[in-house]
Amino acid sequence: MSGNTLAGYFKHAVAWTKTDQAEFPYKAEVDGQNWQIRINDFPNKELYTLLVQGKIIGDFDEWPGHWQR
Numbered sequence: 001m002s003g004n005t006l007a008g009y010f011k012h013a014v015a016w017t018k019t020d021q022a023e024f025p026y027k028a029e030v031d032g033q034n035w036q037i038r039i040n041d042f043p044n045k046e047l048y049t050l051l052v053q054g055k056i057i058g059d060f061d062e063w064p065g066h067w068q069r
Helices: 006-010
Strands: 026-030 033-039 048-052 055-060
Touching: 006 048, 006 055
Parallel strands: none
Antiparallel strands: 026 033, 033 048, 048 055
């Protein structure tokens, strides 16, 4: 990984797959690790949370341009 910060994870080009789970609508496998996107209680929190292997990496509002949904 490109560091353990959210910005480091944003550097990866990721092709996300839709799920049927409202709270976790996207998943991907990147370098053998399971990535998930969680939807948060917006606007009280940032819109999204990135989880890698079940660990929270960070919250964000702006979807990275090279992440494909």
